[in-house]
Amino acid sequence: MSETTPTAVDRGFFGEANYPGILGWIFSTDHKRIGLLYFWCIVVFFSVGVLLGLLIRLELFAPGETIMTAQTYNAAFTLHGVIMIFLFIIPGIPAAFGNLIMPIQLGARDVAFPKLNLMSWWLYVIGAALALTSLFTGGGPPDTGWTFYVPFSAQTSTNVSLAAVAVFILGFSSILTGLNFVTTIHRLRAEGMTWMRIPLFTWSLYATAWIQILATPVIGITVALLFVERIVGTGLFDPTQGGDPIMFQHLFWIYSHPAVYIMILPGMGVVSDIIPVFARKPAFGYKAIVVSSLAIAFAGSLVWAHHMYTSGMSDMAVLVFSFLTFIVAIPSAIKVFNWLATLYQGSILLDPPLLYALSFILLFTIGGLTGLVLGAAATDVHVHDTYFVVGHFHFVMFGGTGMAFFAAMHYWLPKIYGRMYDKVVATVAWGVILIGFCVLYISMKVVGMQGMPRRYYDYIPEFTGINQLATVGSWILAFGLLLMFVNLFRGIFKGEPFGSNPWGGATLEWQVPSPPPTENFDDDPVVTHGPYDYKKAGIL
C-alpha cells in the first residue's frame, strides 16, 4: 500500500447525498451516514448523562441538601442510569462503530439491508424519545428500577406502560440491527475474506448480533405481557389470578443476562483490533479470541437463572453483577492474556487509541476483580447496595466499555473524516481522564466499604472528606472528557489530512481513502491475507 498525503481531503461519502441538507442524513441508507447519526446521538446522550453525574456529585459535596431535594436527586440518578445504560453503553459501539466500520472491514459496499438499517435508527430515536418522555409525563418516572419486577411494576401508578413500550421499540431496533449484521457477515464478505480472516472487531459484532437476535425477543414478549397486564389486566404474573411473579423474573433474565455481553463484547472487539496494530504483531491467539466471543454469546444465553439466587435485584447493579459469573470470567481472562501476549515483544507505538485500549484492560480488570467481592455471598452482605457497588460498576462499564468507545473514536473517527486530531493533547486528555476516574471511583469504593449506601442525597458527616475528594475527582474527569472531545472534534473537522492509513492497519478499512467513498470500494476488493498480517500487507 503506497502512502500518499493529499493536500486537500476528497470529501468521499460526505460529498454525495440523495437529499439536501439534514434530509440527506436522516433519510440516508449509507451505512457510514447511519453510523454517524448514531454516533452523534450517542455523544449527545453521553454528555447529558455526564452532566447529570456531575450534578449528583455536586449534591454529595456536603451532607444535607446542597443543590437539590431528595426527589430531584432520585430523578437525577435514575435519568443518569437510564441514559448511560440504554442510550450510551448498549448501542454505543455496535450501532455507531459497527455501522461505520464493519461493512468496510468485510469488503462490502453496505450492510445487507440498508433500508432496514435506516429503520433501526429511526426506531432507536423514537424509543429513546419515549423512554425520556416516560420520565417526565404521566404518573411520574417509573419507580420500579430498570428490572420492572412484578407485582410492583404491574400496580404502580407511575409511567411504566410507556417505559415498557419504549423498551419494546428499542429492543426491536436492536433485533433488526442484529439480523442485519449477521446477514451482512454471512453474505457480503469480499472474495478471499474467509471466516478466519475476519477482523476481531467484526467477529465480536457477529457474536453480539446473535445475542441480540436470540435474547431480545424474550424481553419483547416480557414487557409486552407487562403492558397488557397493566392495560387490560391479564394477570399472567399476578398470584391472585393464579399467575407467578417468578416467571417474570425468569423471562427477564433470559434477556438481561446476555444483555451484559451486548455491552462488553463489542468493547473487547475494539481492543482486540487496536492492540495488534500498535504492537505491529499479529493478534496472539486469534482463534482463541474468536471462540471465546462465540462461547460467551452462547453460554451467556443459558445461564440467566443465577440472578435470581439473591433478592434485591431491583436495581441497575444487577446488570453488572453478571460480570461476576465464572462463565464470563474465563473467556474474558483468555482475552486479557491474549492481548498481553500480543503486546509482548511488540514494537509498541503509544498512540492515543492504544492508550485508551490499555486503560480498558486496566480498569476492566480492576472492575472484574472487585466484582468478585460482590460475587461471593459473604462479602456481598457487607457491601450490598453501598457505594462500593457504584464504584464497581462504573469501573466495569465506564472503565470497560466507555474506554473502548473512546479508543474506537480515536482509532476510527479520523478514518471517517479524513483528518487527524492533535495526538499530544489527546494523550494529555487521556492522562487527566485516568487520574480523575481513579480519584472519583476509588473514593466511591472506599466510602462504600465504610458503609455509605447508594441512592441517597445525604450522608453522615463522617463521610464528608472522602465525598469531597470524589466530587473533585468528578471535576478532573469532566475536564479530561471536555479536553478529549474538543481536541477530537476540532481535529476531525479542522485537522491535517493524513492519507488513508495513519496507524498502519492491515484490515480493509485502512486500504480505502479517507473519508471512504460512498460505495467504499471502487473495485471489489480481493483479500489475500489475514487481518493482522502486517508483512503481507506491506506495512512492516
Place this chain on the structure above:
Amino acid sequence: MSGHVHKDYTGAKFGMWLFLFTELILFGGLFILYAVYLARYPQEFVSAGTELDVRFGAGNTLVLLTSSLFVAMSITALRRGAKGLTQCLLAGTIVSAAIFMINKYFEWSAKINHGIYPGSEHLKELAPGEMVFFNIYYVTTGLHGLHVVIGALLILWTMLMIARGKVTGEDWVLLENAGLYWHLVDLIWIFIFPLYYLILH
C-alpha cells in the same frame, strides 16, 4: 444509495429466516408460560379448555391451512408468469385472513358475553388455574391475531408491488418472503390449536 445493482436473494431469505426465528422466540415466551402453568394446574387447564369451542378452532385451522396453500401456489404461478392468477390467489389469502379474524371476533364475543375476559368478575370466581388458562388464551390468540393482520397487510403490499411490476416472475423474493411470513403465522396457529382447543382429548 445508487448502484446496488444485483440483489442477493439468498441474503434476503437468510435475513427473513432470522426474523422468523425471532418471532418464534417471541411466541416461545408464551409457550414457556403455557408449559409451566399447565404443569402446575393440569386439572384446571382441562376443565377450562372444554369451554373453548372446538368448531371455531377447527374452522380457523382449515381457513389458515387453505390460505397457506394459496400463497404457495401463488409463488409457482408468478414464476410461470401467470400474474392474474397470482393476484387472485393472494386475494384468496387475504380473504382467508379476513374470515379468520371474523371467526375470531365471534369466538371472543361469545366468551366475553359469558363474562370470560381478563379482569372480569366472573373470571375472578373461577379457580386460579382456570383464570391463568383464559388469560394466556387471550394473550396468545390476541398476539397471533395481530400477526394475522400484519401478515395480510404484508401480502397486500406484495400484491401492490406485483401490480406495479416491481415483483415479477424473475424477481419474486419479496413474494417468497411474504409467503414465508404467512407460513409462520399458519405454523404458530398449528401449535395454538391443539394446545388450547384439544387439551381434553
